[in-house]
Each structure stands twice: as C-alpha cells, then as structure tokens.
Amino acid sequence: RKEVEQDPGPFNVPEGATVAFNCTYSNSASQSFFWYRQDCRKEPKLLMSVYSSGNEDGRFTAQLNRASQYISLLIRDSKLSDSATYLCVVNKPGTYKYIFGTGTRLKVLA
C-alpha cells in the first residue's frame, strides 16, 4: 500500500459544480495534513492545512477522518481558475519529511 494515495483523475467538471477529492494515508501516527495546489510548471503552493475539526476557507473545505485514515477536499462553485493539480501531503512521523500523493488533476470546463 502506498503511504499516501490519491486518485490521479483528471476530474473534468463544469463551472459552478461541486467536486470532492479524497486522499488516504497509511501511517496512523501522522499528525499534519495539507492540501497544496500546483499549476502546470509552477511550484506547489499551500491551499489549506487540514485540522482535526475540519476547516473551511471560502469555497474550500477540508476534512480529516482519523479512523479511516483519509483527508478530503471539497471545492464548491468551481471556477475556471481552480483548474490545477491538488497534492495531498502528510508528515512522516518522527522525521522532518513529508509524503506527497501523486496529485489529483482538476479541469473546470466553461
């Protein structure tokens, strides 16, 4: 089993749609979870940290389910500008390292 697993997509959705991505992780001792957004040929940029209680930032909502070891990202009212790859990142406990998922590609269509 991969340490961090994501559906690579692509998810093709119309503007205004709601789309959700999941990411599973294998190490139950992981404590820090992040969603990064990466545009083509650019660096990853932090979209959201994921907190135990769940958190929301505008149209974006992140959830953590420790029992099932997954995190999710919900995007409401998709915009064309949301088209990007969304990377799930989880800390590797006891180290300074992070494990990246392969990313989920989102294409929002006009």
Next chain:
Amino acid sequence: DAMVIQNPRYQVTQFGKPVTLSCSQTLNHNVMYWYQQKSSQAPKLLFHYYDKDFNNEADTPDNFQSRRPNTSFCFLDIRSPGLGDAAMYLCATGKGGTSGIRGSYNEQFFGPGTRLTVL
C-alpha cells in the same frame, strides 16, 4: 516579504557538465529540502537538512550532492548530469519541531523551482 528564492529559474547544461542550483530563504527556517519533480509526477525528495545535519534519501543517486553553508543558503550540485536528470528542482523550507520534539508539523514553503534541461 519573507520567501524562498531559487536561482537560476532555468538552467540548460550539456550531458556530463556539472551544474549548481541555489536556494536561499529569508524565513529563518531550520529545515531545507531539495525535491526533483518530473512531468505528471509528485515531487521526489532528494535530501534535506535539519540545521547542518544532512539527510540523504537512500535512492538519491551519488551524482547529486548538496551543501548548506549557513541557515539561509542551500545548494544542489549535479556532478555529471544525464538526460534522465532533466526535471524541475524544487527547494523548500520548513520549521522543524522545537523543544526536543523531533519532526515537522508545519507546512513547507516552496521556491519557484529551477527547470533543468540537459542537452
């Protein structure tokens, strides 16, 4: 603004000709990372520093070396670039755990990357 800077942004080299990529940060973070990212793949960790403590990944080729002369700067040296080394190289920083707590819990900050082409 505090940031992570990488130079050059684009580097073209010839097969076998050594190249050095640089990274600097104004965040005063104690952890610095070098990643290699190829098209449609996740970033792959090459090595990282906690302060001056160097940590190499087991599958990082010997062709890749790194130096961190001080907190702010970190270099990636590719001694004999091959065609397979063409990629985006990303530098990142992070705030490692303090008060004896080993591990990183905070987000990483990435530089804009250096795109390496090998001819």
